[in-house]
Amino acid sequence: MKKVKIGGVPEHFNLAWYLTIKNGEYKAEDINLRWQDYPDGTGAMCKGLRDGDIDMAVILTEGIVKDIIAGNPSKIVQTFVQSPLIWGVHVANDSTFKVVEDLKGTKAAISRYGSGSHLMAYINAENHQWNLDKDLNFEIINNLEGAVEGLTEGKAEYFLWEKFMTKPIVDKGVFRRISDCPTPWPCFVVAAREDFIENNSEELKTILDIINNTTADFKAIPSIDKTIANRYNLQLEDVQDWLNLTEWSQELIDEQTLNEIQEQLHKLGVISKTVGYETLTHSL
Template sequence: MKIRCGGVPEHFNYPWHVAIEQGYFSAEGIEFEWIDYKGGTGAMCQDLRADIIDIATLLTEGAITDIANGNPSTIDSVYVSSPLIWGIHTGAQSQHSNPDTPGLIKYAVSRMGSGSHLMALVDRIQRGLSLTDASWELIQNLDGARVSLQKNDSDYFLWEKNMTAPYVYNGELRRIGECPTPWPSVVITITKKASARIGNLSGMYRALEKAIHFIQQLPDPVQTIASVYDLKIEDAKDWYSRIEWAINTPLTEKDFDTTCHALVEAGILKEKPDYTHICKA
Protein backbone atom coordinates (compact mmCIF):
# COMPACT_ATOMS: atom_id res chain seq x y z
CA MET A 1 0.00 0.00 0.00
CA LYS A 2 1.44 3.37 -1.03
CA ILE A 3 0.75 6.63 0.80
CA ARG A 4 1.93 10.01 -0.49
CA CYS A 5 2.03 12.54 2.33
CA GLY A 6 2.89 16.24 2.43
CA GLY A 7 3.85 18.62 5.21
CA VAL A 8 5.87 21.73 5.94
CA PRO A 9 9.57 21.19 6.76
CA GLU A 10 9.07 22.09 10.43
CA HIS A 11 9.78 20.37 13.71
CA PHE A 12 6.26 19.14 14.48
CA ASN A 13 6.53 16.89 11.41
CA TYR A 14 9.70 15.21 12.70
CA PRO A 15 7.82 11.99 13.67
CA TRP A 16 7.06 11.26 10.01
CA HIS A 17 10.76 11.35 9.17
CA VAL A 18 11.63 9.17 12.16
CA ALA A 19 8.97 6.65 11.09
CA ILE A 20 10.54 6.49 7.63
CA GLU A 21 14.12 6.23 8.92
CA GLN A 22 13.29 3.59 11.53
CA GLY A 23 11.25 1.47 9.12
CA TYR A 24 8.00 1.80 11.06
CA PHE A 25 5.91 2.41 7.94
CA SER A 26 7.55 -0.48 6.10
CA ALA A 27 6.80 -2.77 9.04
CA GLU A 28 3.11 -1.93 8.56
CA GLY A 29 3.29 -2.77 4.86
CA ILE A 30 3.18 0.89 3.82
CA GLU A 31 5.26 2.30 0.98
CA PHE A 32 5.47 5.82 2.35
CA GLU A 33 6.52 8.93 0.40
CA TRP A 34 7.03 12.27 2.15
CA ILE A 35 7.03 15.60 0.28
CA ASP A 36 8.15 18.87 1.88
CA TYR A 37 5.96 21.91 1.20
CA LYS A 38 7.60 25.24 1.96
CA GLY A 39 4.46 26.93 0.62
CA GLY A 40 2.43 25.63 3.55
CA THR A 41 -1.23 24.68 3.81
CA GLY A 42 -2.34 26.46 0.64
CA ALA A 43 0.17 24.62 -1.54
CA MET A 44 -0.75 21.26 0.00
CA CYS A 45 -4.47 21.88 -0.50
CA GLN A 46 -3.80 22.48 -4.19
CA ASP A 47 -1.98 19.17 -4.47
CA LEU A 48 -4.64 17.28 -2.52
CA ARG A 49 -7.13 18.55 -5.08
CA ALA A 50 -4.81 17.59 -7.95
CA ASP A 51 -4.28 14.04 -6.57
CA ILE A 52 -0.54 14.65 -6.23
CA ILE A 53 -0.63 13.71 -2.54
CA ASP A 54 -3.05 11.53 -0.57
CA ILE A 55 -2.58 12.95 2.92
CA ALA A 56 -1.34 16.23 4.36
CA THR A 57 -0.66 17.71 7.78
CA LEU A 58 -2.55 20.98 7.48
CA LEU A 59 -3.27 23.91 9.73
CA THR A 60 -6.72 23.22 11.14
CA GLU A 61 -8.22 26.47 9.89
CA GLY A 62 -6.78 25.98 6.41
CA ALA A 63 -8.10 22.43 6.14
CA ILE A 64 -11.61 23.43 7.18
CA THR A 65 -11.65 26.36 4.76
CA ASP A 66 -10.46 24.44 1.72
CA ILE A 67 -12.73 21.44 2.30
CA ALA A 68 -15.67 23.82 2.77
CA ASN A 69 -14.69 25.37 -0.57
CA GLY A 70 -14.75 22.10 -2.46
CA ASN A 71 -11.54 20.18 -1.68
CA PRO A 72 -12.66 16.52 -1.86
CA SER A 73 -10.94 15.59 1.40
CA THR A 74 -11.77 14.87 5.04
CA ILE A 75 -10.11 15.74 8.35
CA ASP A 76 -9.25 12.30 9.70
CA SER A 77 -7.50 13.21 12.95
CA VAL A 78 -5.95 15.92 15.03
CA TYR A 79 -2.15 15.69 14.68
CA VAL A 80 -0.91 18.51 16.96
CA SER A 81 -3.38 19.27 19.75
CA SER A 82 -1.32 22.08 21.28
CA PRO A 83 -1.77 25.58 19.83
CA LEU A 84 0.62 27.01 17.30
CA ILE A 85 2.35 30.15 18.56
CA TRP A 86 2.49 32.63 15.70
CA GLY A 87 5.12 35.33 15.99
CA ILE A 88 4.32 38.80 14.67
CA HIS A 89 7.37 39.94 12.72
CA THR A 90 8.65 43.11 11.09
CA GLY A 91 11.78 43.94 9.15
CA ALA A 92 14.84 45.03 11.12
CA GLN A 93 14.49 48.64 9.99
CA SER A 94 10.71 48.83 10.35
CA GLN A 95 9.16 51.71 12.25
CA HIS A 96 6.56 49.37 13.77
CA SER A 97 7.09 48.13 17.34
CA ASN A 98 3.65 47.55 18.89
CA PRO A 99 0.98 45.37 17.21
CA ASP A 100 -1.70 47.01 19.39
CA THR A 101 -1.22 50.31 17.55
CA PRO A 102 -4.15 51.08 15.21
CA GLY A 103 -3.56 52.17 11.64
CA LEU A 104 -3.00 50.85 8.11
CA ILE A 105 -0.90 47.66 8.06
CA LYS A 106 0.19 45.60 5.07
CA TYR A 107 0.69 41.93 5.94
CA ALA A 108 2.93 39.52 4.09
CA VAL A 109 0.91 36.32 3.55
CA SER A 110 1.78 33.09 1.75
CA ARG A 111 -1.66 32.93 0.11
CA MET A 112 -5.10 34.41 0.70
CA GLY A 113 -6.93 32.06 3.04
CA SER A 114 -3.66 30.63 4.35
CA GLY A 115 -2.69 30.39 8.01
CA SER A 116 -0.59 33.53 7.78
CA HIS A 117 -3.62 35.36 6.36
CA LEU A 118 -6.21 34.05 8.85
CA MET A 119 -4.02 34.54 11.91
CA ALA A 120 -3.34 38.14 10.92
CA LEU A 121 -7.12 38.66 10.97
CA VAL A 122 -7.56 36.68 14.23
CA ASP A 123 -4.83 38.78 15.84
CA ARG A 124 -6.48 42.04 14.75
CA ILE A 125 -9.86 40.83 16.07
CA GLN A 126 -8.32 39.86 19.41
CA ARG A 127 -6.61 43.26 19.69
CA GLY A 128 -9.77 45.17 18.77
CA LEU A 129 -8.28 46.57 15.56
CA SER A 130 -10.19 47.33 12.36
CA LEU A 131 -10.07 44.62 9.71
CA THR A 132 -10.51 47.21 6.95
CA ASP A 133 -7.11 48.71 7.85
CA ALA A 134 -5.37 45.46 6.83
CA SER A 135 -4.00 44.89 3.32
CA TRP A 136 -2.04 42.01 1.84
CA GLU A 137 1.24 41.27 0.05
CA LEU A 138 1.46 37.74 -1.45
CA ILE A 139 4.91 36.27 -0.76
CA GLN A 140 4.43 32.44 -1.14
CA ASN A 141 6.62 31.34 1.79
CA LEU A 142 8.95 32.36 4.62
CA ASP A 143 11.78 33.21 2.24
CA GLY A 144 9.49 35.51 0.31
CA ALA A 145 8.39 37.19 3.53
CA ARG A 146 11.99 37.85 4.55
CA VAL A 147 12.61 39.70 1.28
CA SER A 148 9.32 41.61 1.51
CA LEU A 149 9.90 42.79 5.08
CA GLN A 150 13.49 43.80 4.40
CA LYS A 151 12.41 45.87 1.39
CA ASN A 152 9.50 47.36 3.38
CA ASP A 153 7.05 46.04 0.79
CA SER A 154 5.05 44.79 3.79
CA ASP A 155 4.80 45.70 7.47
CA TYR A 156 3.99 42.51 9.39
CA PHE A 157 4.34 38.77 8.86
CA LEU A 158 2.84 36.07 11.10
CA TRP A 159 4.64 32.69 11.16
CA GLU A 160 5.45 29.96 13.69
CA LYS A 161 7.80 31.70 16.08
CA ASN A 162 10.43 28.98 16.49
CA MET A 163 10.88 28.64 12.73
CA THR A 164 11.57 32.34 12.34
CA ALA A 165 13.86 32.48 15.41
CA PRO A 166 17.14 32.19 13.44
CA TYR A 167 16.23 35.32 11.47
CA VAL A 168 15.27 37.17 14.65
CA TYR A 169 18.59 36.25 16.26
CA ASN A 170 20.64 37.34 13.26
CA GLY A 171 18.91 40.72 13.25
CA GLU A 172 17.11 40.27 9.93
CA LEU A 173 13.64 40.28 11.53
CA ARG A 174 12.15 41.59 14.77
CA ARG A 175 9.40 39.76 16.69
CA ILE A 176 7.10 42.36 18.23
CA GLY A 177 4.30 40.09 19.47
CA GLU A 178 2.70 36.65 19.49
CA CYS A 179 -0.69 35.16 18.63
CA PRO A 180 -1.56 31.57 19.70
CA THR A 181 -4.24 29.64 17.83
CA PRO A 182 -7.34 29.12 20.02
CA TRP A 183 -7.77 25.58 18.61
CA PRO A 184 -5.66 22.42 17.95
CA SER A 185 -3.08 23.61 15.46
CA VAL A 186 -2.57 20.78 12.94
CA VAL A 187 -4.82 18.06 11.50
CA ILE A 188 -4.26 15.05 9.26
CA THR A 189 -6.36 15.39 6.12
CA ILE A 190 -6.93 12.68 3.50
CA THR A 191 -8.57 12.83 0.09
CA LYS A 192 -11.76 10.83 -0.31
CA LYS A 193 -10.19 9.02 -3.26
CA ALA A 194 -7.20 7.95 -1.15
CA SER A 195 -9.45 6.99 1.75
CA ALA A 196 -11.42 4.64 -0.52
CA ARG A 197 -8.17 3.09 -1.79
CA ILE A 198 -6.29 2.85 1.50
CA GLY A 199 -9.16 2.12 3.87
CA ASN A 200 -8.15 1.98 7.51
CA LEU A 201 -5.24 4.24 8.51
CA SER A 202 -4.52 2.32 11.72
CA GLY A 203 -1.15 1.04 10.40
CA MET A 204 0.00 4.58 9.61
CA TYR A 205 -1.06 5.76 13.05
CA ARG A 206 0.74 2.87 14.76
CA ALA A 207 3.93 3.83 12.91
CA LEU A 208 3.55 7.46 13.99
CA GLU A 209 2.97 6.48 17.61
CA LYS A 210 6.16 4.42 17.55
CA ALA A 211 8.04 7.38 16.07
CA ILE A 212 6.77 9.77 18.76
CA HIS A 213 7.77 7.28 21.45
CA PHE A 214 11.21 6.96 19.80
CA ILE A 215 11.68 10.74 19.95
CA GLN A 216 10.55 10.91 23.56
CA GLN A 217 13.04 8.18 24.51
CA LEU A 218 16.05 9.85 22.88
CA PRO A 219 18.85 10.73 25.34
CA ASP A 220 18.35 14.41 24.48
CA PRO A 221 15.35 15.06 22.20
CA VAL A 222 15.76 18.83 22.53
CA GLN A 223 19.33 18.67 21.20
CA THR A 224 18.20 16.44 18.33
CA ILE A 225 15.37 18.79 17.34
CA ALA A 226 17.70 21.79 17.57
CA SER A 227 20.26 20.09 15.35
CA VAL A 228 17.82 18.83 12.71
CA TYR A 229 15.94 22.13 12.38
CA ASP A 230 18.81 24.55 13.04
CA LEU A 231 17.30 25.99 16.21
CA LYS A 232 18.92 27.44 19.29
CA ILE A 233 18.71 25.09 22.25
CA GLU A 234 16.48 27.48 24.19
CA ASP A 235 14.01 27.69 21.28
CA ALA A 236 13.96 23.93 20.80
CA LYS A 237 13.43 23.50 24.54
CA ASP A 238 10.59 26.01 24.54
CA TRP A 239 8.90 24.29 21.59
CA TYR A 240 9.40 20.74 22.93
CA SER A 241 7.93 21.72 26.30
CA ARG A 242 4.71 22.82 24.55
CA ILE A 243 4.25 20.25 21.76
CA GLU A 244 1.39 17.77 22.19
CA TRP A 245 0.99 15.23 19.40
CA ALA A 246 -2.41 13.54 19.12
CA ILE A 247 -2.67 10.46 16.93
CA ASN A 248 -5.96 9.03 15.65
CA THR A 249 -7.96 11.61 17.63
CA PRO A 250 -11.01 13.21 15.98
CA LEU A 251 -11.33 16.98 15.87
CA THR A 252 -14.08 17.70 18.40
CA GLU A 253 -17.20 19.60 17.42
CA LYS A 254 -16.32 22.22 20.05
CA ASP A 255 -12.90 22.92 18.47
CA PHE A 256 -14.48 22.78 15.02
CA ASP A 257 -17.06 25.40 16.06
CA THR A 258 -14.39 27.69 17.58
CA THR A 259 -12.34 27.56 14.38
CA CYS A 260 -15.34 28.12 12.12
CA HIS A 261 -16.48 31.10 14.20
CA ALA A 262 -13.12 32.79 13.62
CA LEU A 263 -13.20 31.95 9.91
CA VAL A 264 -16.68 33.44 9.50
CA GLU A 265 -15.88 36.50 11.63
CA ALA A 266 -12.75 37.12 9.57
CA GLY A 267 -14.78 36.84 6.35
CA ILE A 268 -12.85 33.83 5.04
CA LEU A 269 -15.98 31.64 5.16
CA LYS A 270 -19.45 32.99 4.47
CA GLU A 271 -21.10 30.53 6.84
CA LYS A 272 -20.20 27.67 9.14
CA PRO A 273 -20.01 24.34 7.25
CA ASP A 274 -21.52 21.13 8.56
CA TYR A 275 -19.20 19.21 10.88
CA THR A 276 -19.89 15.86 9.20
CA HIS A 277 -19.01 17.33 5.79
CA ILE A 278 -15.54 18.33 6.99
CA CYS A 279 -14.55 15.73 9.60
CA LYS A 280 -14.54 11.96 9.77
CA ALA A 281 -17.73 10.75 11.39
Protein backbone atom coordinates in the same frame (compact mmCIF):
# COMPACT_ATOMS: atom_id res chain seq x y z
CA MET B 1 3.70 -2.36 -1.78
CA LYS B 2 1.13 0.43 -1.54
CA LYS B 3 2.51 3.87 -2.40
CA VAL B 4 1.10 6.75 -0.33
CA LYS B 5 2.05 10.42 -0.74
CA ILE B 6 1.89 12.75 2.28
CA GLY B 7 2.74 16.45 2.51
CA GLY B 8 3.75 18.76 5.32
CA VAL B 9 5.88 21.76 6.22
CA PRO B 10 9.62 21.06 6.65
CA GLU B 11 9.50 22.03 10.32
CA HIS B 12 10.22 20.51 13.72
CA PHE B 13 6.57 19.57 14.27
CA ASN B 14 6.93 16.90 11.59
CA LEU B 15 10.17 15.26 12.73
CA ALA B 16 8.21 12.21 13.92
CA TRP B 17 7.18 11.52 10.31
CA TYR B 18 10.80 11.70 9.16
CA LEU B 19 11.93 9.34 11.92
CA THR B 20 9.27 6.71 11.24
CA ILE B 21 9.95 6.81 7.49
CA LYS B 22 13.71 6.63 8.04
CA ASN B 23 13.23 3.64 10.36
CA GLY B 24 11.31 1.78 7.67
CA GLU B 25 8.23 1.38 9.86
CA TYR B 26 5.73 1.85 7.03
CA LYS B 27 7.62 -0.42 4.62
CA ALA B 28 7.48 -3.12 7.29
CA GLU B 29 3.69 -2.91 6.86
CA ASP B 30 3.95 -3.01 3.03
CA ILE B 31 3.36 0.75 2.69
CA ASN B 32 5.73 3.01 0.76
CA LEU B 33 5.01 6.35 2.44
CA ARG B 34 6.60 9.18 0.48
CA TRP B 35 6.99 12.57 2.19
CA GLN B 36 6.63 15.80 0.18
CA ASP B 37 7.93 19.04 1.75
CA TYR B 38 5.64 22.07 1.36
CA PRO B 39 7.71 25.11 2.45
CA ASP B 40 4.94 27.36 1.04
CA GLY B 41 2.59 25.98 3.71
CA THR B 42 -1.11 25.36 4.01
CA GLY B 43 -2.39 26.95 0.81
CA ALA B 44 0.02 24.89 -1.29
CA MET B 45 -0.94 21.69 0.55
CA CYS B 46 -4.64 22.38 0.01
CA LYS B 47 -3.91 22.68 -3.71
CA GLY B 48 -1.86 19.45 -3.56
CA LEU B 49 -4.82 17.59 -2.05
CA ARG B 50 -7.26 19.07 -4.55
CA ASP B 51 -5.03 18.19 -7.51
CA GLY B 52 -4.26 14.67 -6.23
CA ASP B 53 -0.53 15.38 -5.94
CA ILE B 54 -0.70 14.05 -2.36
CA ASP B 55 -3.07 11.63 -0.63
CA MET B 56 -2.61 13.04 2.88
CA ALA B 57 -1.40 16.23 4.54
CA VAL B 58 -0.27 17.35 7.98
CA ILE B 59 -1.90 20.73 7.81
CA LEU B 60 -3.03 23.74 9.84
CA THR B 61 -6.50 23.14 11.24
CA GLU B 62 -8.03 26.45 10.23
CA GLY B 63 -6.62 26.19 6.69
CA ILE B 64 -8.05 22.77 5.87
CA VAL B 65 -11.40 23.64 7.51
CA LYS B 66 -11.65 26.68 5.24
CA ASP B 67 -10.67 24.70 2.13
CA ILE B 68 -12.98 21.72 2.78
CA ILE B 69 -15.89 24.17 3.10
CA ALA B 70 -14.70 25.73 -0.18
CA GLY B 71 -14.88 22.33 -1.93
CA ASN B 72 -11.64 20.46 -1.18
CA PRO B 73 -12.60 16.75 -1.43
CA SER B 74 -10.79 15.82 1.80
CA LYS B 75 -11.58 15.01 5.42
CA ILE B 76 -9.81 15.52 8.75
CA VAL B 77 -8.92 12.05 10.08
CA GLN B 78 -7.02 13.02 13.24
CA THR B 79 -5.61 15.86 15.31
CA PHE B 80 -1.81 15.79 15.06
CA VAL B 81 -0.70 18.58 17.43
CA GLN B 82 -3.16 19.37 20.22
CA SER B 83 -1.48 22.50 21.56
CA PRO B 84 -1.85 25.92 19.90
CA LEU B 85 0.64 27.15 17.34
CA ILE B 86 2.38 30.26 18.62
CA TRP B 87 2.69 32.71 15.76
CA GLY B 88 5.16 35.54 16.07
CA VAL B 89 4.23 38.95 14.68
CA HIS B 90 7.41 39.99 12.88
CA VAL B 91 8.62 43.25 11.37
CA ALA B 92 11.87 44.20 9.68
CA ASN B 93 14.52 44.78 12.31
CA ASP B 94 15.11 48.39 11.26
CA SER B 95 11.41 49.30 10.97
CA THR B 96 9.87 51.96 13.21
CA PHE B 97 7.05 49.67 14.37
CA LYS B 98 7.19 48.86 18.09
CA VAL B 99 3.77 47.37 18.96
CA VAL B 100 1.02 45.60 17.03
CA GLU B 101 -1.20 48.68 17.05
CA ASP B 102 1.43 50.46 14.92
CA LEU B 103 0.66 47.94 12.15
CA LYS B 104 -3.01 48.87 11.80
CA GLY B 105 -3.78 49.61 8.15
CA THR B 106 -0.37 48.46 6.89
CA LYS B 107 0.38 45.45 4.67
CA ALA B 108 0.78 41.89 5.96
CA ALA B 109 3.06 39.50 4.11
CA ILE B 110 1.28 36.17 3.47
CA SER B 111 2.46 33.00 1.78
CA ARG B 112 -0.79 32.84 -0.22
CA TYR B 113 -4.50 33.44 0.24
CA GLY B 114 -6.01 30.73 2.45
CA SER B 115 -2.66 30.06 4.13
CA GLY B 116 -2.06 30.11 7.87
CA SER B 117 -0.22 33.43 7.62
CA HIS B 118 -3.30 34.87 5.85
CA LEU B 119 -5.88 33.49 8.30
CA MET B 120 -3.85 34.38 11.39
CA ALA B 121 -3.59 37.97 10.16
CA TYR B 122 -7.37 38.05 10.58
CA ILE B 123 -7.13 36.54 14.07
CA ASN B 124 -4.47 39.10 15.00
CA ALA B 125 -6.63 41.94 13.65
CA GLU B 126 -9.68 40.67 15.54
CA ASN B 127 -7.64 40.43 18.76
CA HIS B 128 -6.86 44.14 18.43
CA GLN B 129 -10.37 45.23 17.33
CA TRP B 130 -9.28 46.40 13.89
CA ASN B 131 -11.69 47.01 11.05
CA LEU B 132 -11.22 43.88 8.93
CA ASP B 133 -12.20 45.66 5.70
CA LYS B 134 -10.09 48.78 6.14
CA ASP B 135 -7.17 47.77 8.35
CA LEU B 136 -6.04 44.55 6.63
CA ASN B 137 -3.97 44.54 3.44
CA PHE B 138 -1.91 41.71 1.98
CA GLU B 139 1.22 41.05 -0.08
CA ILE B 140 1.83 37.48 -1.32
CA ILE B 141 5.43 36.42 -0.61
CA ASN B 142 5.13 32.59 -1.07
CA ASN B 143 7.36 31.41 1.78
CA LEU B 144 9.75 32.36 4.58
CA GLU B 145 12.50 33.42 2.17
CA GLY B 146 9.98 35.60 0.37
CA ALA B 147 8.99 37.16 3.68
CA VAL B 148 12.59 38.08 4.45
CA GLU B 149 12.86 39.79 1.07
CA GLY B 150 9.40 41.38 1.34
CA LEU B 151 9.89 42.94 4.77
CA THR B 152 13.49 43.97 4.10
CA GLU B 153 12.55 45.69 0.84
CA GLY B 154 9.40 47.26 2.28
CA LYS B 155 6.90 45.37 0.11
CA ALA B 156 5.04 44.53 3.34
CA GLU B 157 5.28 45.72 6.91
CA TYR B 158 4.68 42.60 9.01
CA PHE B 159 4.58 38.81 8.82
CA LEU B 160 3.04 36.11 11.01
CA TRP B 161 4.90 32.79 11.18
CA GLU B 162 5.57 30.12 13.79
CA LYS B 163 7.84 31.89 16.26
CA PHE B 164 10.40 29.14 16.85
CA MET B 165 11.05 28.61 13.11
CA THR B 166 11.59 32.34 12.66
CA LYS B 167 13.73 32.68 15.81
CA PRO B 168 17.04 32.22 13.88
CA ILE B 169 16.02 35.10 11.58
CA VAL B 170 15.23 37.22 14.63
CA ASP B 171 18.55 36.24 16.24
CA LYS B 172 20.40 37.35 13.09
CA GLY B 173 18.81 40.78 13.33
CA VAL B 174 16.77 40.46 10.12
CA PHE B 175 13.34 40.30 11.78
CA ARG B 176 12.16 41.73 15.08
CA ARG B 177 9.28 39.98 16.87
CA ILE B 178 6.96 42.49 18.48
CA SER B 179 4.22 40.16 19.71
CA ASP B 180 2.87 36.61 19.81
CA CYS B 181 -0.48 35.42 18.43
CA PRO B 182 -1.41 31.86 19.48
CA THR B 183 -4.07 29.94 17.57
CA PRO B 184 -7.12 29.50 19.82
CA TRP B 185 -7.41 25.81 18.87
CA PRO B 186 -5.32 22.65 18.17
CA CYS B 187 -2.89 23.69 15.46
CA PHE B 188 -2.21 20.70 13.17
CA VAL B 189 -4.46 17.93 11.88
CA VAL B 190 -3.98 15.04 9.46
CA ALA B 191 -6.26 15.28 6.44
CA ALA B 192 -6.76 12.80 3.61
CA ARG B 193 -8.46 12.89 0.25
CA GLU B 194 -11.93 11.30 0.31
CA ASP B 195 -11.10 8.88 -2.50
CA PHE B 196 -7.97 7.76 -0.66
CA ILE B 197 -9.96 7.17 2.55
CA GLU B 198 -12.57 5.20 0.64
CA ASN B 199 -10.08 2.92 -1.12
CA ASN B 200 -7.30 2.65 1.48
CA SER B 201 -8.86 2.78 4.93
CA GLU B 202 -6.70 -0.06 6.31
CA GLU B 203 -3.48 1.52 5.08
CA LEU B 204 -4.56 4.87 6.49
CA LYS B 205 -5.29 3.32 9.88
CA THR B 206 -1.87 1.60 9.84
CA ILE B 207 -0.09 4.87 9.00
CA LEU B 208 -1.84 6.68 11.86
CA ASP B 209 -1.11 3.83 14.30
CA ILE B 210 2.61 4.04 13.47
CA ILE B 211 2.89 7.82 13.78
CA ASN B 212 0.80 7.80 16.98
CA ASN B 213 3.11 5.27 18.61
CA THR B 214 5.99 7.69 17.99
CA THR B 215 4.29 10.94 18.98
CA ALA B 216 2.89 9.41 22.18
CA ASP B 217 6.46 9.07 23.50
CA PHE B 218 8.16 11.71 21.34
CA LYS B 219 9.54 13.78 24.21
CA ALA B 220 11.11 10.66 25.75
CA ILE B 221 13.27 9.91 22.68
CA PRO B 222 16.91 10.18 23.86
CA SER B 223 18.48 13.57 23.00
CA ILE B 224 15.43 14.56 20.90
CA ASP B 225 16.06 18.21 21.79
CA LYS B 226 19.58 18.07 20.34
CA THR B 227 18.34 16.22 17.24
CA ILE B 228 15.75 18.93 16.57
CA ALA B 229 18.19 21.76 17.22
CA ASN B 230 20.74 20.30 14.78
CA ARG B 231 18.28 19.36 12.06
CA TYR B 232 16.35 22.65 12.02
CA ASN B 233 19.19 25.02 12.94
CA LEU B 234 17.55 26.10 16.20
CA GLN B 235 19.04 27.00 19.56
CA LEU B 236 18.85 24.16 22.09
CA GLU B 237 17.10 26.29 24.72
CA ASP B 238 14.49 27.36 22.15
CA VAL B 239 13.82 23.72 21.26
CA GLN B 240 13.45 22.85 24.94
CA ASP B 241 10.96 25.70 25.38
CA TRP B 242 9.05 24.48 22.32
CA LEU B 243 8.94 20.88 23.57
CA ASN B 244 7.54 22.07 26.89
CA LEU B 245 4.75 23.92 25.09
CA THR B 246 3.87 21.24 22.53
CA GLU B 247 1.46 18.32 22.96
CA TRP B 248 0.71 15.79 20.23
CA SER B 249 -2.64 14.05 19.85
CA GLN B 250 -3.71 10.58 18.80
CA GLU B 251 -7.44 11.37 18.58
CA LEU B 252 -9.88 12.85 16.08
CA ILE B 253 -10.67 16.51 16.71
CA ASP B 254 -13.97 16.88 18.58
CA GLU B 255 -17.17 18.44 17.26
CA GLN B 256 -17.29 21.32 19.75
CA THR B 257 -13.79 22.47 18.81
CA LEU B 258 -14.58 22.37 15.09
CA ASN B 259 -17.78 24.33 15.68
CA GLU B 260 -15.83 26.99 17.60
CA ILE B 261 -13.24 27.22 14.80
CA GLN B 262 -15.98 27.62 12.21
CA GLU B 263 -17.80 30.26 14.26
CA GLN B 264 -14.59 32.27 14.55
CA LEU B 265 -13.74 31.97 10.85
CA HIS B 266 -17.31 32.86 9.88
CA LYS B 267 -17.29 35.89 12.18
CA LEU B 268 -14.08 37.05 10.50
CA GLY B 269 -15.59 36.58 7.04
CA VAL B 270 -13.00 33.91 6.15
CA ILE B 271 -15.73 31.31 5.42
CA SER B 272 -19.18 32.06 4.03
CA LYS B 273 -21.01 29.27 5.89
CA THR B 274 -20.58 26.63 8.58
CA VAL B 275 -21.03 22.90 7.96
CA GLY B 276 -21.70 19.74 9.96
CA TYR B 277 -19.05 17.71 11.74
CA GLU B 278 -19.41 14.81 9.31
CA THR B 279 -18.62 17.14 6.36
CA LEU B 280 -15.24 17.99 7.84
CA THR B 281 -14.16 14.70 9.47
CA HIS B 282 -13.92 10.96 8.96
CA SER B 283 -13.66 8.56 11.89
CA LEU B 284 -11.67 5.42 11.12
